[in-house]
Amino acid sequence: MTTTALTATAAETRLRSVLRLDAAACAAFGLLMTAGFALVDPLLGLGPAWAVPLGVYLLGCAVALALVAGYPNLVRGQVIGVVVNNALATIAFAVLPFTGLVDLTIGGYIVLLGGAALVALFTVLEAAGAARI
Template sequence: MTATTTTAAAQARLRNVLLQDAAGCTAFGLLMTAGAPLVDRFLGLGTAWAVPFGVYLLGCAVAIALIAGYPVPVRGHVIGVVVNNVLAVAALAVVPFTDLVDLTGAGYAVMLGGAGLVAMFAVLETAGLRRLA
């Protein structure tokens, strides 16, 4: 396998991870916005929190999908995605243990599970960047 083939494969893997990240943001963002009353009832995340969070996620999905669409991933853009994910992990892991929201048991599970999922994307995207170097 040549260096060009290896680089192309690494770029394709990184784009795939980015697209999966964007798909997850889309799904969760739609749930938070369109399903805000259900989110409030089952997770305890009120509409005042769910809708802005969902809009943020939908914006992230668009940005990440655009970044994934570049023929050659732009290092600075992917670093921006990773930084955003790290900040999101911190928020998802900390907010449940504050008095800002009155989460149900399922709400705690979803928030902490979301933190784990976003952390996984941050790790995979960081590994993808390292393969490009």
């Protein structure tokens, strides 16, 4: 019984770390897109009409992730909600560059597709963590 308790605690600790890292990445990119959109627009080609709402969304995600990670007892349903959100974000980031809705630069393609890959990685890690709690 002690082994199970230790394993669950270790799994929760790892999951909290992944959630916090995801929150930090969302916060950093969200701040860059909102406060620094004038700097990144020439590099990415998103324009403020796309960059600012994306940044606000990411800042909201950062807050939600930090709250889920900081809750005294991780709630599996909340973590599954994070996984679903991340899966949808992965699809959106991967598809948007090819829709013709945004006139991206090469840097924009790299950032959005790289972001899709990073969010996909968080999705897999958080899904694995959810399965262990």
